[in-house]
Amino acid sequence: MNDGGGVPRDRAQGRRYGPLGRALVIIPTYNEAENIKAIVTRVREAVPEANILVADDNSPDGTGKIADELAAHDDKVHVLHRKGKEGLGAAYLAGFAWGIEHDFGVLVEMDADGSHQPEELPRLLTALKGADLVLGSRWVPGGRVVNWPKSREFLSRGGSTYSRLLLGVPIRDVTGGFRAFRAETLEGLGLTEVASQGYCFQVDLARRAVAAGYHVVEVPITFVERELGDSKMSRDIVVEALWRVTAWGVGDRANRLLGRKRP
Numbered sequence: 001m002n003d004g005g006g007v008p009r010d011r012a013q014g015r016r017y018g019p020l021g022r023a024l025v026i027i028p029t030y031n032e033a034e035n036i037k038a039i040v041t042r043v044r045e046a047v048p049e050a051n052i053l054v055a056d057d058n059s060p061d062g063t064g065k066i067a068d069e070l071a072a073h074d075d076k077v078h079v080l081h082r083k084g085k086e087g088l089g090a091a092y093l094a095g096f097a098w099g100i101e102h103d104f105g106v107l108v109e110m111d112a113d114g115s116h117q118p119e120e121l122p123r124l125l126t127a128l129k130g131a132d133l134v135l136g137s138r139w140v141p142g143g144r145v146v147n148w149p150k151s152r153e154f155l156s157r158g159g160s161t162y163s164r165l166l167l168g169v170p171i172r173d174v175t176g177g178f179r180a181f182r183a184e185t186l187e188g189l190g191l192t193e194v195a196s197q198g199y200c201f202q203v204d205l206a207r208r209a210v211a212a213g214y215h216v217v218e219v220p221i222t223f224v225e226r227e228l229g230d231s232k233m234s235r236d237i238v239v240e241a242l243w244r245v246t247a248w249g250v251g252d253r254a255n256r257l258l259g260r261k262r263p
């Protein structure tokens with residue numbers, strides 16, 4: 001893929017994909033006590049062969065303890081206890097490192113609150129057989145959101161459009177968090193340099209994948225607003241996303257002018 005940014009590589013061209021390795025579904029949690037048991041149960045039913053890693057940031061509501069109880073009765077369920085709330089990005093980076101260290105070939109990102117449907121996981125994994133990265137997408141034909149307030153839909157669609165245009169990434173749902181990566185794709189994204197903490201972590205990974213020339217496929221999904229617990233969306237998360245995406249866009253343009261590679 002040529003992103004017009006002086007990095008005209010396309011790892012997908014002529015690429016033959018190897019078989020998918022074992023899958024690990026990473027579920028980051030902060031105060032998801034009301035949701036964790038249901039989501040783990042649904043994932044186990046939808047993809048019985050997959051393992052699950054709950055990456056909990058020492059949730060005050062005891063999510064980590066409930067996850068431990070689930071893990072005690074199921075050797076495919078694992079728990080990564082982190083010392084405190086450090087954001088979605090840090091939790092996923094720790095989860096990816098754990099998964100790669102334990103030889104998983106496929107790493108999946110999924111929310112704990114039921115907004116991502118575990119029953120759609122087989123479609124994501126099937127698509128990954130011919131891709132480096134699969135994004136569950138609300139904004140491609142066939143994708144949709146259920147019960148989201150108009151304000152939230154506006155923010156999410158606006159964030160995706162802003163990121164797509166400014167960063168030049170040909171992806172409709174740049175901020176979505178239901179994704180399947182091949183382990184080798186993650187290894188090519190320069191994760192040690194990723195500093196994004198909130199939802200812009202998703203934008204960061206998408207732009208890195210495009211810049212690296214990976215074959216990114218969007219699969220339509222149905223995103224359902226959570227019924228229990230609270231979203232962690234905050235003013236700080238929006239501000240971080242705005243300034244980081246803008247800085248990446250400006251930086252990319254400067255690099256293009258100077259003939260340097262990105263990110």
Ligand SMILES: Nc1nc2c(ncn2[C@@H]2O[C@H](COP(=O)(O)OP(=O)(O)O[C@H]3O[C@H](CO)[C@@H](O)[C@H](O)[C@@H]3O)[C@@H](O)[C@H]2O)c(=O)[nH]1
Nearest residue numbers: 028029030055057087088091111112175177199231232233
């Ligand atoms: N470990 C950990 N988990 C976190 C943290 N912040 C959020 N999470 C977990 O990350 C998941 C998503 O967080 P929500 O706060 O429920 O996200 P949302 O408002 O529904 O946002 C959705 O839309 C965003 C924008 O499109 C997406 O970026 C996001 O992934 C998600 O799909 C949940 O499982 C939540 O517990 C954190 O600091 N640490």
